[in-house]
Amino acid sequence: MLGLIVVVCLLGVWNRFGQTSSTSRVVFPYGSLSVTAPSALRGGDLWSAVFTVAATRNIRHAVLVLDSGWANGMAINTIEPSPVSETSRDRGRLAFTLGPIAAGHSFTLYMQFQVNPTTVTWRRPQDVQLDDGNVVLASVPRTVTVYP
């Protein structure tokens, strides 16, 4: 029994139950998109996500589209810098218009969240997509697990 408790604690040290962030990055013809956020959380956790778009070619109308998993059961405390506009897309996705990003420049969006204490979920989709207008440029598949 004690061994089981020790194993659970060691799993905690190895970030099995959150909340250390990891970075996912995709490279596409217009640049790269990286997302840094934890993939495991617990009720009440304060956490942050960083989205970075590095453009190698001009992106005229960058739009960051977040899966509903980013908002469901979470309190969104801060979005910096504020997007040009915010709207909703199909399946409850959030679309943040970032505006133009010139070749050789990058855009970093910071978001702060808190998990609602009653939220419990297992591998909820939390994909991130970057569009140029209506054209999909890149997508980062992610999931998040919130432990009770």
Place this chain on the structure above:
Amino acid sequence: MDLVLRAVAMFVFLFVLTRIIGKRELGSLQPFDLLLLIILGDALQQGMTQDDYSITGAVLIVGTFASLQVLLSWMSFRFPRTRPILEGEPIIVIQNGEPIARNLRRERLTIDDLTEGARRQGIAHLADVHFAILETDGTLSFLQK
């Protein structure tokens, strides 16, 4: 990960704190000490869990504390030389009816404390005590002549 590490840090801090505070304070909890203990617990909890309200978090913290406590008792059992550090040592405070001033000073014990402890064990005069020992848990043991 950070939750377990914070629990380890707090455990080490508490362990060092109990070593510094001394046996006497641990052995006798006055009303003010009890209030301090409650406030201490609250402050420690905030430092460890912060905004975490989860069962998982509570399991990790309690599990870490239990594991470290078992580790300490195992070390004390397996390596007797570590006992004075891990558990402290009993200290003789009266020998042949004579209080040992140096040991009393070290543990911030007064003659009144000794006489009170003796009275609790049905001993009227310190002169009747062969040995009085301040045990590692802060209690006084008296051996009569």
